[in-house]
Amino acid sequence: MVDVNNFYVSCERAFNPRLTDVPVVVLSNNDGCAVARSNEVKALGVKMGAPWFQMKALARQHSIVALSSNYTLYGDMSNRVVSILREFSPDIEVYSIDESFLRVETVDHLYGGATAMGQAMRYRIRQWTSLPVCAGFGESKTLAKLANHLAKKNPVFDGVCDLTALTDEERQQWMGKIEVGEVWGVGRRIAVRLQIMGIRSVRDLATADLKLLRLQFGVVLERTVSELQGTSCLELDDLADPKQQIMASRSFGAMVDDLAELGEAVAWHIDRAAEKLRDQGSVAGAVYVFIQTNRFRQADPQYNPGVVVPLVDVSDDTRALTTAALKGLRHIYRPGYSYKKCGVMLMELTAKQQRQETLFDDAATRDKSAKLMVAMDAVNSVWGRGTLRTGAAGMSKGWAMRSENRSPRYTTSWEELPVAS
């Protein structure tokens, strides 16, 4: 299991060396929360997800640099890391934007063992992308994650930890030092319940009574514990299944109370969701649309409705999906509230190839629709997202999110290439 340290921050540092060794945070959309922290910032006690406005005093005091998120850059850097990892093993599951699982037992001998292979990965990724990574090896995904955690937290491992190379005794010792909540699959709720039962460390969990845990927590935790004991229960998903639902939503930069403006935002989200839908070759059977007031302002009247609008015929046409979403929006909208967020979810996704014909099918219209969508996606892929969009998505974008300190899209936009001087 390989992951990039402080991924978003490391991407920013790759192109702006002045950020090295200074405290840096990357903020969520709308510049809301800290979603990535450099080690310096973690040392100051800033938690994942901490609201930025609450830490402004601390930031001034320690000269923390806060950057808006730049997902175009992070996505591109992520692809580069994955393409390097593929050279090490073709059996790879890209688990998240900065983490991958690889099957290595048939190839690690080429490098003289897992630890050496991990170091080779670290070196090459550092050399080619300038990103720092850590690698963890284990008999199961959960153990590999744990090994990665050890590699990251303990300098003695120099960024690579192979649990399979440790003696039982060493393994027990390390596992005794890690809190149970660090285990992949043990979240906050379960961690609390486990601690009440006296299960505090990873070692406690790995040696606990499997039957009892199954009874109290269900099959999910049972699998986690089996994995900790070295029995692999989670497959390597090297072929990503198509998504079962596709979501697009954003908080607004400023409150919105007007139906027309909400409609533009909803249509904009449909544009993006429909793009993702066509990209994976699916059609949707229903559209869910929701709007939300600001839940942090409890003094304000709260209203968070949502509705599922079934489609008469499955579709991947932005126009049909927009019509459905706007119909749903009109149904749930109530004047007199200030809305903070809206979004859409495409549901009941199926493969376009397997689409069921209907009694009133009109092949000519469907063919035109398909061609139009292909053209739209092609234009937008060359000229940028939203270049060609439905009129419903509007021109104003008064609701656009805040993004006050975004770095350039160094690697994907000719206008924003880094300049050496």
Added chain:
DNA sequence: TCTGGGGTCCTAGGACCC
């Protein structure tokens, strides 16, 4: 003033079938 945006899997319970 200000608080992210995506996803997955599992279980329980209700409605319905013969």
Added chain:
DNA sequence: TCTGGGGTCCTAGGACCC
């Protein structure tokens, strides 16, 4: 007094992940 024994499908809610 006593009231079967299988199933399926769907939804809501809860837990987790990054």
